[in-house]
Amino acid sequence: MDAQFKKGILEMCVLHTIRDNAMYGYDVMKYMKRYFPEVNESTFYAILRRLHADGNAEITSGDGESGGPTRKYYKITDAGRETLRLSIESWKRINGIVTDFGI
Amino acid sequence: MEKRDFLKKLHKSLRRTFTKQEIRDILTDYESFFISGANDGKSENEICTELGDPDAVALELVKELPRNNTVSPPINIFIKIIAALLTLFGFSYSLLIYPGFNLVRDSLVLFCVFAAVLFLALIGKRNIHKSGKAYVLILSFGNVLLFGIVILIDTFIKELIYVTANILPLKPNSIMSKIIDFFKFADIEFLTNFMSAIVYISAAIFFLISVTAVLGFYRSTPFYFAMLIHAAGALNYIGSVYNILNDMQTIEHFINDMNSALKIYFASIALALIFMPIIHIQSEKLPQVNRPSPLPLKNIFIGILSAALTFGVFFYFYIVFAWYNPIRENIVLFGVIPVILILALVWKRKSIPQIPLKPIKIHKFILPIGYILLFLIGAIMYVFIKKSLNYALSSPPLIPNNIIDTIVFNITDRFKDIEAYLNFLGNLVDASTIITIVITVAAVYGFYRSTPLYSIMIIQAVGVINLIGRICDIVGDMADMTKFNLAMDDILKFYFISIALTIIFIPITYILSRKVKK
Numbered sequence: 001m002d003a004q005f006k007k008g009i010l011e012m013c014v015l016h017t018i019r020d021n022a023m024y025g026y027d028v029m030k031y032m033k034r035y036f037p038e039v040n041e042s043t044f045y046a047i048l049r050r051l052h053a054d055g056n057a058e059i060t061s062g063d064g065e066s067g068g069p070t071r072k073y074y075k076i077t078d079a080g081r082e083t084l085r086l087s088i089e090s091w092k093r094i095n096g097i098v099t100d101f102g103i
Numbered sequence: 104m105e106k107r108d109f110l111k112k113l114h115k116s117l118r119r120t121f122t123k124q125e126i127r128d129i130l131t132d133y134e135s136f137f138i139s140g141a142n143d144g145k146s147e148n149e150i151c152t153e154l155g156d157p158d159a160v161a162l163e164l165v166k167e168l169p170r171n172n173t174v175s176p177p178i179n180i181f182i183k184i185i186a187a188l189l190t191l192f193g194f195s196y197s198l199l200i201y202p203g204f205n206l207v208r209d210s211l212v213l214f215c216v217f218a219a220v221l222f223l224a225l226i227g228k229r230n231i232h233k234s235g236k237a238y239v240l241i242l243s244f245g246n247v248l249l250f251g252i253v254i255l256i257d258t259f260i261k262e263l264i265y266v267t268a269n270i271l272p273l274k275p276n277s278i279m280s281k282i283i284d285f286f287k288f289a290d291i292e293f294l295t296n297f298m299s300a301i302v303y304i305s306a307a308i309f310f311l312i313s314v315t316a317v318l319g320f321y322r323s324t325p326f327y328f329a330m331l332i333h334a335a336g337a338l339n340y341i342g343s344v345y346n347i348l349n350d351m352q353t354i355e356h357f358i359n360d361m362n363s364a365l366k367i368y369f370a371s372i373a374l375a376l377i378f379m380p381i382i383h384i385q386s387e388k389l390p391q392v393n394r395p396s397p398l399p400l401k402n403i404f405i406g407i408l409s410a411a412l413t414f415g416v417f418f419y420f421y422i423v424f425a426w427y428n429p430i431r432e433n434i435v436l437f438g439v440i441p442v443i444l445i446l447a448l449v450w451k452r453k454s455i456p457q458i459p460l461k462p463i464k465i466h467k468f469i470l471p472i473g474y475i476l477l478f479l480i481g482a483i484m485y486v487f488i489k490k491s492l493n494y495a496l497s498s499p500p501l502i503p504n505n506i507i508d509t510i511v512f513n514i515t516d517r518f519k520d521i522e523a524y525l526n527f528l529g530n531l532v533d534a535s536t537i538i539t540i541v542i543t544v545a546a547v548y549g550f551y552r553s554t555p556l557y558s559i560m561i562i563q564a565v566g567v568i569n570l571i572g573r574i575c576d577i578v579g580d581m582a583d584m585t586k587f588n589l590a591m592d593d594i595l596k597f598y599f600i601s602i603a604l605t606i607i608f609i610p611i612t613y614i615l616s617r618k619v620k621k
Contacts, residue, residue, distance in 0.1 A: 025132060026140075040163070042163050045163075046163040049164065050167040068135060069131045071135050072132060
């Protein structure tokens with residue numbers, strides 16, 4: 001798959017995953033890996049970090065295991081919701097065109 | 104792999120690109136992933152496999168960095184100040200403090216100070232994302248300016264002294280001769296003031312360029328470092344010229360001192376060239392991913408073609424031209440080589456969709472070794488033949504001044520008859536040519552297979568071949584010793600022009616062929 005294309009899709013799916021509840025980074029990675037088994041788990045981590053840097057996701061720190069480091073929980077922001085809405089819109093448009101095409 | 108190894112490797116890969124805080128953040132996250140994985144009943148080995156190779160992880164994180172991140176991390180400020188102070192110290196040392204011209208001490212300070220700046224700068228230097236193309240222009244313009252001023256000053260002062268002392272007749276109708284003609288009748292006070300003005304203005308320009316270079320080095324591409332070394336060399340040269348003019352005793356001394364100063368200046372250019380790949384690779388050490396990179400068939404064709412073109416130029420220099428014609432040869436040197444380079448770049452861009460990422464460590468060694476070898480060949484050919492012939496042909500035998508003289512004179516003494524001596528010179532020329540051609544072929548191959556930094560090795564090699572060819576001509580054409588020595592000084596300048604040319608070309612070549620990358 002083309003890298004740029006794939007990146008857009010993965011980003012959309014990650015945003016969708018953290019849409020309703022704040023999710024622990026590790027769980028996001030495991031969840032995504034189920035659907036995209038050929039993608040490296042760390043790719044999802046990198047996407048989460050970028051979403052946070054761009055203001056599309058916020059981080060809340062939760063308690064880790066006893067003695068372990070704190071866990072980071074990612075949740076979508078309002079800006080993230082807008083980004084997600086635009087992504088889904090353009091994805092549906094492309095999907096519609098491709099379906100009309102008979103592919 | 105175990106958790107500890109994974110985190111250690113990841114830390115190493117991240118270090119070049121991220122700030123300490125970011126690294127701590129990322130490593131903490133990965134530590135929590137290991138703990139969560141263990142809770143799911145996985146072994147450390149399994150978790151590592153799922154997370155992927157640490158280098159690949161770092162690469163993913165680098166790719167996800169915001170694009171226009173041009174601000175260097177705050178830790179750099181301290182290092183910047185130290186580096187700037189050291190640089191200032193180096194400059195003021197060469198320009199103001201020392202009272203007399205001392206070749207060994209000055210070179211030592213020049214090179215030690217810059218090695219120290221280099222070291223400090225590299226510690227603080229991160230992988231900074233570049234933006235804008237302005238630096239191509241700034242770099243080319245800065246280097247050309249430095250070089251142009253130094254060459255003009257050298258030519259002007261030498262010609263003025265030669266003409267005043269009646270060593271050489273005024274060359275009719277050249278621009279320089281008209282200028283000299285004007286100054287020839289100026290009174291000594293005016294001349295002194297004029298020379299001081301030139302020295303101060305040039306020093307100011309050089310200083311401005313070096314400040315730009317320091318800034319540029321910290322804000323954008325490491326290519327600025329080469330300009331910094333170059334500017335330091337130019338400043339040192341100006342300081343030396345000032346001292347030489349104040350200290351002038353005999354014409355012979357003056358000419359020798361001027362040539363030494365010019366040589367040290369050129370050594371700074373050569374140094375910049377040798378350092379360039381190291382700096383470049385060090386400060387752009389992104390995590391590398393090994394990818395198979397088969398050489399496409401079309402590429403081999405282009406490789407052979409450009410190698411043939413390169414050989415054509417060599418044979419032109421070496422075999423075809425029968426006598427010394429500076430204008431024609433410079434057109435070939437400066438016209439043909441850039442054309443080959445540009446053609447090659449155009450082809451390269453069309454034929455390779457993506458420059459393969461190669462293990463960079465090899466280039467870090469091959470490139471500097473190639474430059475140093477070429478530089479040594481040029482230096483040995485020039486120094487040996489000049490000194491040896493001077494020794495062999497002078498009627499009161501010359502007394503060795505330094506260790507190099509002693510070695511050269513001893514070798515010359517070993518030949519009893521003139522035929523064996525000439526044979527030896529011929530063999531020396533042939534051996535140098537063959538080594539240079541081998542290096543060139545390696546450079547051409549490297550240029551097509553990997554980094555564009557190899558293109559500069561091609562230009563430098565052409566300069567060396569040209570030097571060898573001209574030395575042969577001059578020796579074949581030799582009339583008297585003074586003319587021979589002057590002609591030798593002259594060709595050395597042209598050889599150094601080819602080195603300077605490479606410095607000017609590097610940023611352009613590099614940026615042009617980077618467009619290939621997706």
